[in-house]
Amino acid sequence: MSDVLAGLYAIVGPKGLLTDQSEMAAYAIDWRKLFPGKPLAVARPSTTAEVSAVMAFCHHHGVAVVPQGGNTGMAGGAVPDASGRELVLSLARMNHVRGIDQVGMTLEAESGVVLQTAQDAALAVNRLLPISLAAEGSATIGGVISTNAGGVNVLRYGMTRSMVLGLEVVLPDGLVVDGLRQLRKDNAGYDWKQIFIGTEGTLGIVTAAVLRLMPRPTQRVTALVSVPDPQAALDFLVLAQDNLGDTISAFELISGFSIGLVHEHFGLSCPVSAGEWYVLIEAGATISGLREAVETVFEKALGQGCVLDGAIAESVQQASDLWMLRERITESEAKESKSVKHDVSIPIPSIPQFLIDAGQALERHANGTRVNCFGHLGDGNLHYNVLIAGHDAKDINRIVHDVVDRFGGSISAEHGIGQYRVDELALRRSEPEQVLARMIKTAIDPVGLMNPGKILSRREFR
Numbered sequence: 001m002s003d004v005l006a007g008l009y010a011i012v013g014p015k016g017l018l019t020d021q022s023e024m025a026a027y028a029i030d031w032r033k034l035f036p037g038k039p040l041a042v043a044r045p046s047t048t049a050e051v052s053a054v055m056a057f058c059h060h061h062g063v064a065v066v067p068q069g070g071n072t073g074m075a076g077g078a079v080p081d082a083s084g085r086e087l088v089l090s091l092a093r094m095n096h097v098r099g100i101d102q103v104g105m106t107l108e109a110e111s112g113v114v115l116q117t118a119q120d121a122a123l124a125v126n127r128l129l130p131i132s133l134a135a136e137g138s139a140t141i142g143g144v145i146s147t148n149a150g151g152v153n154v155l156r157y158g159m160t161r162s163m164v165l166g167l168e169v170v171l172p173d174g175l176v177v178d179g180l181r182q183l184r185k186d187n188a189g190y191d192w193k194q195i196f197i198g199t200e201g202t203l204g205i206v207t208a209a210v211l212r213l214m215p216r217p218t219q220r221v222t223a224l225v226s227v228p229d230p231q232a233a234l235d236f237l238v239l240a241q242d243n244l245g246d247t248i249s250a251f252e253l254i255s256g257f258s259i260g261l262v263h264e265h266f267g268l269s270c271p272v273s274a275g276e277w278y279v280l281i282e283a284g285a286t287i288s289g290l291r292e293a294v295e296t297v298f299e300k301a302l303g304q305g306c307v308l309d310g311a312i313a314e315s316v317q318q319a320s321d322l323w324m325l326r327e328r329i330t331e332s333e334a335k336e337s338k339s340v341k342h343d344v345s346i347p348i349p350s351i352p353q354f355l356i357d358a359g360q361a362l363e364r365h366a367n368g369t370r371v372n373c374f375g376h377l378g379d380g381n382l383h384y385n386v387l388i389a390g391h392d393a394k395d396i397n398r399i400v401h402d403v404v405d406r407f408g409g410s411i412s413a414e415h416g417i418g419q420y421r422v423d424e425l426a427l428r429r430s431e432p433e434q435v436l437a438r439m440i441k442t443a444i445d446p447v448g449l450m451n452p453g454k455i456l457s458r459r460e461f462r
Contacts, residue, residue, distance in 0.1 A: 004061055008043055008087070011053045016093070018042040027068060027088045028079060031135075035076035035419050039066075039088045046093040048168060048176060048207045055205065056174025058087060064449045065089050065172075067201035069111065069143025072135035074341065077200045077418025077454045078143065086452070091142045094207060097121045105213040106165060106182045111142025111206050118211070127213040130157040130249070134327050142206045148198030150414030152282075152326075155378035156249040157214065159414070160197065166210035167193040172203075172445045180210050195440065200416050201451040203444045217249075217284030221294045222319035225301070225310035226275030230352040233279050233377055235306040237348075243297045244283050247290060251378035252280040252326055253351075258374045261332035262325055270325060271311040279307075279377070280326050282319075326374070330383075333372050337387040340396040344404045345413035348380045358384065358403045365399050366391045381413035397424060417455045426457055 019041045029036045045051045064086040068078040080086035095112040102125040115136040122129040133151035149160045166181040227233045256276045301307035313319035346354045368389040375382035
């Protein structure tokens with residue numbers, strides 16, 4: 001065993017260090033299997049003190065560290081390169097919910113707690129942790145925070161950033177910064193925790209967090225409707241907002257092509273008459289009368305022609321079935337064809353024209369491709385995935401992202417940059433923004449050992 005591995009072994013013990021290639025295999029490649037790597041080893045500390053000691057040791061010996069949560073990310077941000085010189089630091093053993101405050105509506109959890117476990121802990125005291133995404137059964141609190149995850153409830157509750165009240169962070173040199181405060185209002189100095197949310201482990205390691213909870217809705221209405229086109233979906237959104245207000249937690253746009261893929265590959269049937277586009281809407285409230293309000297909205301929408309047909313779930317199981325049509329889209333796409341994924345954010349009023357322009361650009365420059373489009377219409381986030389039919393992925397990226405730029409959008413709405421979009425980000429962010437990013441990175445991680453090659457390319461940061 002090398003001196004470095006022996007030193008790590010002394011810190012985390014036999015349960016905390018993996019060196020066998022077969023044991024490390026699951027930590028060495030991303031969920032989409034696009035970025036295979038080769039770890040020096042996998043450290044699995046069980047306490048913040050062990051994380052601190054590992055970071056101090058690696059900083060002293062010049063060992064790069066790649067933090068990893070549930071490894072469910074879509075951008076390859078949590079896996080090492082193929083050099084065999086980067087240490088994967090998994091937070092999986094730090095998996096305790098430390099406490100819940102029902103009155104203050106907060107939950108304190110370690111980074112390795114699985115999101116669904118935290119949701120269930122909140123539910124046990126009749127509270128809601130509203131961060132909800134397809135990978136919630138395996139994604140961890142640390143990973144969700146490090147990527148500022150979005151999900152289906154952003155329309156009502158905001159991104160993960162808005163749920164974080166306090167953090168405990170270990171810096172690249174091992175210094176522990178304890179900011180686990182439960183305060184809703186704290187204006188004393190820099191709000192430094194924001195620096196570590198959404199930066200994908202490139203500045204430090206989140207080891208624990210205090211998260212906001214919400215009242216648990218006692219009523220929930222889920223429905224699927226077909227609409228003539230994306231503009232009609234926006235008209236329906238305005239109508240729903242005017243009449244249902246902030247009870248709307250999800251407003252998902254789904255193409256007919258997406259629904260067709262789910263039916264073909266998973267046999268799930270759509271209860272609504274066939275259409276080019278669909279909207280999956282969910283509303284929740286703690287007061288009575290919600291279903292009647294939703295039905296009134298539907299009647300108005302049908303009268304205005306922005307909705308063609310619809311089905312309201314009559315039970316929890318039916319609501320789950322409607323959501324399954326949405327949640328199986330990504331898996332269906334994987335079974336269908338190789339694709340280039342785009343996680344873009346567009347100004348909401350511009351979405352219909354963006355879809356027209358992006359489709360026309362692909363027809364002109366990448367004929368034969370098919371678009372699998374779905375996403376969170378209410379917050380402007382579309383998953384615009386292109387089944388590439390033999391075309392070069394870089395060309396597809398350029399075509400789609402050029403249109404995104406034209407509309408003043410973002411090339412990453414919720415999945416992060418990781419390795420997948422690092423070169424695109426360097427091309428499309430202004431030079432002053434890139435200078436500022438490098439200044440922040442240099443100030444906190446001057447040696448450049450934290451998750452190298454993610455967000456900032458290796459050539460940008462030396």
